[in-house]
Amino acid sequence: MRFKLIVTMVNPNITNDIIETAKAKGATGDVILSGRGTGIEETKLFGISVADKTDVILFLVEEHIVKPIMDGFNEECKIEEPGNGIAMVLSIDKVAGLDRQIEAIKNKLREEQL
Template sequence: MKFCAVVVIAPDDLEQAAIEKAKKAGASGITILTGRGIGDENRKTFLGLTFEGSQSVLLMVVAKQLSQPILKAMRDVLVDDGNSRGIAFSMGIDHLTGIEMSQVMKFEQHMHDLDEEN
């Protein structure tokens, strides 16, 4: 079975929606990190203090076939009326260790369920 890493960077207020959509699309485990980002716009200041909104970074290792459905689900969360509030991407994984067989079985069951739906 081939695997992909799916990375989602979203504002904190979209974290729960992204998690729910990713799970519904087949992600069985998600690592959540807190991050800060710098875009091309100027940083906002208030009384001389710089405001930087925090972001959630969601990391998922999934079966390669699940990466596209998860990315499509993330588009539903992150893009509103043509405006994007985050980014999501996938990367292939050449080598992997430490994944439990129960996770592999969940991926295989999810893929089987998707095949039966179609």
């Protein structure tokens, strides 16, 4: 199996929507980190005011569900709207500790093929 890491940096007001969307599209879990930062503009980070907090949400997912999740972020969470945040996808070379998730993914793929 090939995995990707979806990294989102979002306004905390849409954190729950981001998580619900990702899980509805097949993500099996998430990690939420609180953050702040600076961007190209003095008081903004990706359209979000530096004074505001930013949630960094990580999803380690099987590569075939990346597109539905990212599409969901755009359509259902309006991540493209100014001030909502950004999402990016990173390639992962190796993964350890996901035995239960891998089994759940395999079972879901079997069900989809039937």
